[in-house]
């Protein structure tokens with residue numbers, strides 16, 4: 001469950017944002033739409049505790065997260081938030097499997113090899129687990145990055161333009177995978193995008 005109230009942010013006195021209030025419950029999915037420059041990535045980074053709001057509240061599982069210190073925010077993020085970036089960033093020297101297990105390691109949890117295998121099966125990259133991430137196609141890397149975001153059973157999954165580089169077929173496949181996997185672990189899914197193809201596949205939407 002994630003919700004915001006009176007959320008504001010500014011990069012500079014001339015670059016201010018006031019975001020609409022919203023709430024996304026467990027197993028609920030939500031789309032945040034907006035043209036380029038409207039602040040979609042900024043809002044996602046606020047929800048991910050990568051930026052600190054200038055005003056307002058963000059709650060995850062009824063915990064007020066905007067007041068956490070930098071260290072506490074990093075711990076909270078590692079344990080509760082899964083992020084899918086527009087362009088996946090992997091550790092190129094590690095295998096696909098080790099990139100998945102790294103999430104467990106960084107948040108101080110036991111390495112969940114079976115879970116990684118399960119996601120790889122569900123998302124269709126089980127044959128690639130031993131490969132380096134650079135050996136995968138862009139669509140395959142996108143699916144690995146979805147699995148990586150799920151590895152710690154996060155309460156909230158945040159996806160930044162997860163479909164912008166995909167053709168229509170793969171776009172709908174990735175959205176289905178995201179929704180199904182989110183539902184499986186009982187998380188809230190928030191997608192920010194300017195991809196109009198997603199308008200018809202998310203019931204709950206807000207426009208920036």
Ligand SMILES: Nc1ncnc2c1ncn2[C@@H]1O[C@H](COP(=O)(O)OP(=O)(O)OP(=O)(O)O)[C@@H](O)[C@H]1O
Pocket residue numbers: 011012015034035036037038039040041042043194
């Ligand atoms: N670090 C920064 N410092 C100053 N201004 C910034 C910074 N990051 C983003 N901005 C500005 O804030 C505005 C919103 O940026 P943001 O990346 O959130 O938009 P967006 O809606 O995600 O755009 P796009 O769809 O093009 O990715 C833009 O005008 C951008 O130039």
